[in-house]
Amino acid sequence: MKPQIPTPTPFANWPDTLIDPARFRDEQTRLARIWTFLGFTHDVAKDGDWFRATIATRSVFVQRLGEELRGFENRCAHRSFPLRNADKGNGPIVCGFHHWRYDKNGEVVEVPQCALFGPSPGELAARLNPIEIDTCGSLIFGRFAPPGSGPSLRLYLGESFDILAAISATSVAPRFVTRSVEANWRLCFHANVEDYHGPIIHARTLGKSGYPRPERTHYFRFGWHSAFFANPDPDGLTRMAAECRNGTWRSANYRVFQIFPDLTVSHVRVHWENWFVVVVQYAPVSPSRSVMRAWYYRAPFPPRVPPPWYDRLTRPLTNLVRRLVMPYLVRMVLDEDNFVCERQQSIAQQLSPAPILGALEERLAWYEEAYAEAMRAS
Known part of the structure; x- marks a missing residue:
């Protein structure tokens, strides 16, 4: 911290993203790929526990499935109905609109009247959009990025x-x-x-x-x-x-x-x-x-x-x-x-x-x- 004569430097996208919806959307699309804090492991202590959060305006949820924490974008692969409509809860991943059910990998495993779509749920190849999840102590972070496409959480947080x-x-x-x-x-x-x-x-x-x-x-x-x-x-x-x-x-x-x-x-x-x-x-x-x-x-x-x-x-x-x-x-x-x-x-x-x-x-x-x-x- 050194006192000095300030040299004003323009901030990037400033103040455009505070007033322009298009510039704001572009900003958020870029930020979605960056590790973002989602919540605490205390809220997903038991099998089936889940909580809702956001990454760059996009609704997501984190859920404990067995010994693993998984994260997905909060929308059904069928017609994008939000799967989680409360801040937290416990239960299987089932869409409240048409009762499509998903497994821990986000793949659809049960579709009512499946014959209307095809022979079996597996042949639909429908799955939820995953988010990468990692933890630092009891802090849970996530991002929309394929695993290995950026720095690990430990590397990102550094010291x-x-x-x-x-x-x-x-x-x-x-x-x-x-x-x-x-x-x-x-x-x-x-x-x-x-x-x-x-x-x-x-x-x-x-x-x-x-x-x-x-x-x-x-x-x-x-x-x-x-x-x-x-x-x-x-x-x-x-x-x-x-x-x-x-x-x-x-x-x-x-x-x-x-x-x-x-x-x-x-x-x-x-x-x-x-x-x-x-x-x-x-x-x-x-x-x-x-x-x-x-x-x-x-x-x-x-x-x-x-x-x-x-x-x-x-x-x-x-x-x-x-x-x-x-x-x-x-x-x-x-x-x-x-x-x-x-x-x-x-x-x-x-x-x-x-x-x-x-x-x-x-x-x-x-x-x-x-x-x-x-x-x-x-």
């Missing part, structure tokens, strides 16, 4: 893979909040990937301590991703990854990871030495609308600083208070950002194609460089 695997190792299902945001997904992510707005927009919450001080913080860039640590150690990312691998890392310092294209994972102290993980995604819906999905849970590490005696003594009571307060706190902080994004979206056609960025917005510049590269590569 953050072992960190995210460890930080997601919660024994209880994360709690979940969601809301619709009347703003483009990229605008929403911009608010998560810079540190200049905190004392103004989050004056009552995360920004109470003022602007981050460069001598006490450090930015990291790895692949298309970035991280902010409230710790100046230039080797902090590598050190944290090593400690997460060997199980010795302990909760200390606020830190946040931004994973391209739309995932933010924050490690934050809520009260005394009580640390939480907050996972946020802005799923694109249209040029001017997104869906915020947020999960939170207690960090799965002991604190590096031993809790004071009064924390330990009152924890049964304060844990109850935190359980009641956390949904409100998570919504409040995120809504502070969402409000700003919705105001920007209201004049999207007037947004400067080359914003002026300062040192505390360096990670936003990195993000836009990654976006431009993704648009060229896909």
